Amino acid sequence: MDAVLSIRDLAVEFKTDTGLTRALVDVGFDVPRGEVTAIVGESGSGKSVTANCIMRLIQPPGRIVAGTIEFAPERALSSEGQAPRAPRLRAPPFDIVSLPNRDPRLQELHGGLISMVFQEPMTALSPVYTVGNQVAEAILCHRDVSRRQAWRESAEMLERVGLDDIERRMRMYPFEFSGGMRQRVVIAMALVCHPEVLICDEPTTALDVTIQAEILTLIKDLQRDLGNSVIFITHDLGVVAQIADQVVVMYQGRVLEIGTVRQVLKDPVHPYTRGLLAAIPGLAPKGQPLATIGSVVGDADIETPHPLRRLADGRQVSMPQDSRG
Amino acid sequence: MRSYLVSRVLGMVPTLAVISVIIFTVIQLPEGDIVSSTLDRLQAQGVDVTEEYVQNLRAQYNLDKPLVLQYFYWAGNFLTGDMGYSYLFSRPVNELVWERLGYTLSITVSALFFTWIVALPIGIYSAVRQYSIGDYVMTSIALVGLATPPFLLALIFMHIGFEWFGVSTGGLFSPEFEDAAWSWARFADLLAHLWLPMIIVGMGSAAFTMRILRANLLDELNKPYVVTARAKGVPPAKLVLKYPVRIAINPFISNIGLMLPGLVSGEALVSLVMGLPTIGPLLLQSLLNQDMFLAGSLLMWLAILTVVGILLSDLLLAWVDPRIRFE
Ligand SMILES: Nc1ncnc2c1ncn2[C@@H]1O[C@H](COP(=O)(O)OP(=O)(O)O)[C@@H](O)[C@H]1O
């Protein structure tokens, strides 16, 4: 498999007044190039921390204590002057975790090669600058182009994410937009430099249900058009079914199961994944009453960590050697 | 925006009217008036004063009219540019006020700039490098600055200037320029004297502003919009200035006007200590001597300065913060 990101043995700790929290323990998975990888898990399972590690946004009191995140961009670094999606010029892969804080490659990474869309569209944009200013800034941070050119490319991207009356909208302030519109703006801002990886951290959780569906479709369509890889974080397996190619199931800072969306949703192996699925209307096996996670997991032990083990069909599960369902 | 401006300017009128009533009431409060204090003094000098003379004097100052009428005379004259007569100096108040008002304004406005020039970089540094040695040093200095009253600071500076450098730091002019006509040389001399009162008056508000800015900025630094901006690759220095700082200074912009009264009263004490020809010492003298036209005019001017200052800072805030503009 051609992986754009290979995460290995990632461990993150938060030192707080109440003690040491192990937010991630030996997290490892690959993000296949040009596909949508969903990270799914309940709240507090370490999904955002994983995303923040990839973006190198972990701030004290948090610290990456171990692990590597190997990034293999297609574009050579220092993309200046190159057209977006330049001919396949495979740059040497490098480890994001070990980049020094002041490394210029970090700057280029942020928004240039990897972008992130956050959960809260209402607060993700500064209220004192126009939408156009904030989207165009992403271009100006990464490429040596004129403001006019940056503005024009921003307008194109904003049109792609479904805004109309672009010129007027770009001169408006974020607080004049609805939540769904703002999330579209944030998505445009993330994609305007044509990054190779787009990380979406629960981008629809704060939105109305109808808007949620629109935004999901938008992210999926743009991913097909632009060919970028997507890491989509959610706690909602229904969303996973709609958008993902690969699924990573997380629980308490660990990875429990990795597989294709078909494998994980149709034939879950780990008792925790089964529990999750049984609790979802529409995904649960037909003719059975909806269950709570606890009732399905039953007395299966999901608390004891086991190393990931590769099954015959290529998926990986965190379970003892002798068990399969 | 225009209707906001118009409504704000019109809103000043009732505010100032109410203030003028309060000022007028307050300067009327103490027993006696100019005439009675004149009589006291004349009698102490052994001068015989006739009842008729007293009546004339009272009539001249409209003191024989009902209070309400007296207020309207005073306010009306003030509006037409006649601030009345200072008994204490035997001169029209107009002649006394303008120059001193100019000095007061220079000191307070320059103290305001000093406040910002000092507090802004230090506050930002302290917040961004929270708990660094620099932060501890700066916050400690600010605490001392906050706890030292301006008049004490003035005394210390004057003492240092006199003992160590042998210069007298009082006044706003060197002796040779004291009564000279205005010229560039006199202006330069004024500037050379202005910086010390500027620092002394501005020190407290600089310390205060720095501490609050640090706290505000710490609140903003990890807000989602800052993380988003970092995630799109904005370089660190630009990130801090363009995003959290821009939001963290908003409350100060609207408080510039509110800082004025504090600066003015600080300036009054400092001027007394340093012998500066500003409004403060004059106001004190006029109040002690019940020189009501002078005191009333000075108080009224301070009120006008404050109200205009608040208006300007509100307009500034509306200009920099679109959320206000769109309300
Ligand atoms: N800023 C922080 N301070 C302390 N602990 C944190 C912080 N951020 C995350 N954590 C810890 O990491 C765990 C995982 O958090 P997170 O990745 O945000 O979960 P989620 O899967 O809901 O996104 C949390 O349960 C918490 O213990």
Ligand SMILES: [Mg+2]
């Ligand atoms: Mg999260």
